[in-house]
Amino acid sequence: MAGAMRPAGPGARWRPSELLLPTPAGLYCPPADIHIDPVRPVARALITHGHSDHARAGHGAVLATRETLAIMALRYGEGFAGSRQVALPGEAIRIGEVDFRFLPAGHVLGSAQIAVESRNLRIVASGDYKRERDPTCAPFEPVPCDIFITEATFGLPVFRHPPxxxxxxxxxxxxxxxxxxxxxxxxxxxxxxxxxxxxxxxxxxxxxxxxxxxxxxxxxxxxxxxxxxxxxxxxxxxxxxxxxxxxxxxxxxxxxxxxxxxxxxxxxxxxxxxxxxxxxxxxxxxxxxxVVSDHADWDDLLATIREVGAGEIWVTHGEADALVHWCGTAGLRARPLHLVGYGDEGEAETEAEAADAPEA
CATH class of the missing domain: 3.40.50 (Rossmann fold)
Incomplete structure (x- = not known):
């Protein structure tokens, strides 16, 4: 990618922005030439889950869990991408010199965090996630990492969800x-x-x-x-x-x-x-x-950040400022990524729901 800096020498640890960085299309991994949840059509995409603000049609190749690929086919038709590949839970998939692993996010059926790892640097992109028990999908698995990329849909202290x-x-x-x-x-x-x-x-x-x-x-x-x-x-x-x-x-x-x-x-x-x-x-x-949410509330956002042990936190969307401020008080480096194109809890689903079946 134009403008991306390279490490000083072979095998040198990546700088974070060399492994993953925000772009207008979404999070981009230059060494693998692949995007995570891109908001516009790209050549290669990793998709965290099937909600329409994260899973869009028109990509050249899509890598996602089996359930997410099936949901995309249901919503967009079998030709939603040029090709598709199933990511098995926890399996390392090497693209270039980068390993990608899909781990449960607890958001909806098939939802996954994506761990991006190369040269002793691990970044985990959470996608959307929740910590409360859900009988319809696999529970969230905390993944130790150097940098944790978290959503913050309900990233304000007022949002404490009851059971x-x-x-x-x-x-x-x-x-x-x-x-x-x-x-x-x-x-x-x-x-x-x-x-x-x-x-x-x-x-x-x-x-x-x-x-x-x-x-x-x-x-x-x-x-x-x-x-x-x-x-x-x-x-x-x-x-x-x-x-x-x-x-x-x-x-x-x-x-x-x-x-x-x-x-x-x-x-x-x-x-x-x-x-x-x-x-x-x-x-x-x-x-x-x-009050039934499929996203982490304030307390669970903080608990997750503590649990993964990352020294740096990136916030993709939602109430980023409050969460970034809390991270600063906790001695963690943090910054908002200002990614656009992701909705709050389900608002981007309206169009997809209408497309699924307008009759009732």
Missing amino acids: AAGEVAKLLESVRLFPERTHIVGAYSLGKAQRLMALIREAGYERPIYIHGAVEKITAFYREEGVPLGETRLVAGQDRKALGGEIVICPPSATQDLWARRFPDPVTAFASGWMRIRARARQKGVELPL
Whole structure:
């Protein structure tokens, strides 16, 4: 890449910016000539997970976990890239003189951190991640490293997420108290919707869960992967007036559409870390806010930084300034990368959800 400096001699330790650096297309590894989660089409891409702000179509070659490649094919079609290669969890894949390893990120099914290692320097790019237990995907694995690249979607002290099981209990209690009302839960179609279903089943709810058409393809894929979701039924073709007392899961945008008003006296819920901010819930017309996030909250961001033991922290997106400031007080070097093109928790999913299936 033009302008990239080279080490002083063969075998010399890389400077961090020689191994990985931010570019307009995304994080770039010059020695391997490959990008991580590029926001525009590139020749070669490593993809951390299937959300549409990280996984875009049109790259020449894509390396990702088997599940992420399958999700991209579901959303974009089989021709989403010129070629694809499966990265097995923990397997070192050498490109040039750089080893890449995909390790679980705990965000959604197939999500991975990417460890980039060469010449005694290891940089770990987290992608999006969470630390709370999730029955639908492999848990986050802390990876010791020299530099940790972290997201900071909820990188403010106000964001301390309660246990998701408690939020699901609130939903089921509302269903019990209002058996005549349909409970319509806004949840992003990849990851959040399926996690909610699994948690609802773990809480003992056995009735069918009704789903919007935009949730169907990914839900079917999760089920094929062995995730226990119980019985689901498409809303399409149902007599909506007969769905009082039932749970319906749909994209968040659908909760504010005419689609949602056709159910009996609906209770509108939204599952998101942003529901910690009550003003945001009121702004979106949410009657039952559920603080269920697929991202690390403030405490888990700090705990993860301590756990990986990196001496330097790079922050890709979200509330970077607060996290960078905390790192400084903890004696760590830190800087924001100011990468553009990555959304907050699922906002970039709206377009992908519509493409999945607009009918319900």
